[in-house]
Amino acid sequence: MLHGYLPAILGGLWVTLSVAALSLAAASAFGLLGAVAKLSGSRLARGAAEVYTTLIRSLPDLVLMLAIFYGGQILLNRLTDAQGWDYIDVPPYAAGVLTIGFIFGAYLTETFRGAILAIPRGQIEAAQAYGLNRGQVLRRIVLPQMVRHAIPGFANNWLVMVKATALVSIIGLDDMVHRANLAAAATREPFTFFVAVAAIYLAITTLSILALARLEKRFSLGVKAVRF
Amino acid sequence: MIDWQVVVGSLPEFARGLRVCLLLLVISVATGFVLSVPLAVARVSRRRWLAWPVWGFTYVIRGTPLLVQLFIVYYGLAQFPALRESFLWPLLREAWFCAWLVFSLNTTAYTTEIFAGALRATPSGEMDAARAYGLAGHRLYTRILLPGALRRALPQYSNEVVGMMHATAIASTVTLVDVTRVARDVYANHLLPAEAFGTAAVIYAVLTAVMVGGFKLLERRYLRHLRTDRSAPAPASLPAVPHPAA
Secondary structure, eight states: OGGGTHHHHHHHHHHHHHHHHHHHHHHHHHHHHHHHHHHSSOHHHHHHHHHHHHHHHHSOHHHHHHHHHHHHHHHHHHHHHHHTOOOOOOOHHHHHHHHHHHHHHHHHHHHHHHHHHTSOHHHHHHHHHTTOOHHHIIIIIIHHHHHHHHHHHHHHHHHHHHHHGGGGGGGTOOOHHHHHHHHHHHHTOHHHHHHHHHHHHHHHHHHHHHHHHHHHHHHTTTSOOOOO | OOOHHHHHHHHHHHHHHHHHHHHHHHHHHHHHHHHHHHHHHHHTOSOHHHHHHHHHHHHHHHTSOHHHHHHHHHTGGGGOHHHHHSTTHHHHTOHHHHHHHHHHHHHHHHHHHHHHHHHHTSOHHHHHHHHHTTOOHHHIIIIIIHHHHHHHHHHHHHHHHHHHHHHGGGGGGGTOOOHHHHHHHHHHHHOOHHHHHHHHHHHHHHHHHHHHHHHHHHHHHHTGGGOSTTOOOOOTTSOOOOOTTO
């Protein structure tokens, strides 16, 4: 199938999925940090988080990715020159994961912020009344309940993010799209390979939607649903 | 430090890139709007043969990356000799035409879902009132359902248009010299990422701010009936109630 390039494309799928999964982890970390900063009492933290989310939402993903990839390389070169170290390449894999994580962290900041605000204020007050400190309130009361409210926004961001991983092929990552490019050039059948890649993306989207629906059910177990 | 000479020297190129970006945005979004209004009506229709193909179209487009869609059309179609010999080929081999086609279809899919969602959110009383006045079919849609739905859709639609503006950066991968392509060229010539991508970032950020501001004005005009902060001043006999947002 696919002139023997199927294993190569599937190898690229692995890269795509691992970039997506690691980016999701990074984005969740940035998002949690951003949400906590936006809700914190410190004006500095709120301001920094505001700048972060506004800036990211003002720029195309591709421009940010190129800026971080090439800009990071120059910064790294200056550092290695100053320290007299050997030349180090910015690994495109890390640049891709960090950029996508950083971008979607801004979107998840808003998701998580909304989810935290959806938790009844009385629960946090009750926890404080029981003598839990701020870290404990966050870990034991806020985060577990926030997950349920965050799932729809989280699901949406995941679906957008999986598609955004296609951009890493532009900074030279050996993902599915990049492999399809190579196979298309070798066989002169670009349509076949790009449609195959599109079909795989569609399959990922479909499976994700099904899985996220189950996840939402799981986290809403204790909640009585309205029956119409 | 920033090499301002490089920045200033590349500004004419960036201006041309900005024109490409805006032109692609305008023609794609205009096409998308024209297509998605009827498609949204079909999408919410009770006739399955009308609704399901539209659902299939939006599902496939929304489930695949724009970059891959662009590659399928721009690089992929050359695979078919029949197409290469057809009268369409002078168009299909043009990067501009392919970008317009793909960006239009892409935004059509998202916009159709936005408009369909807004149509579904029509209060049933509005429908009852319209029917009571004897409106049906075409006039029901153009006089009652669509004006209401398009207003309701405005906040989400503005997100989609700004998102499309950012998405035009992807056209730089198929030889269109937009702002992103200019930034990559400036970077390649001078190896100065802050100057190259920083200038592009400023252009995109300003453009975003202007568009968001413009849509805010539109929302203020078309969603005036939903505003809460312009309520009439309280009569003098009653104590003024502080606004919750204040």
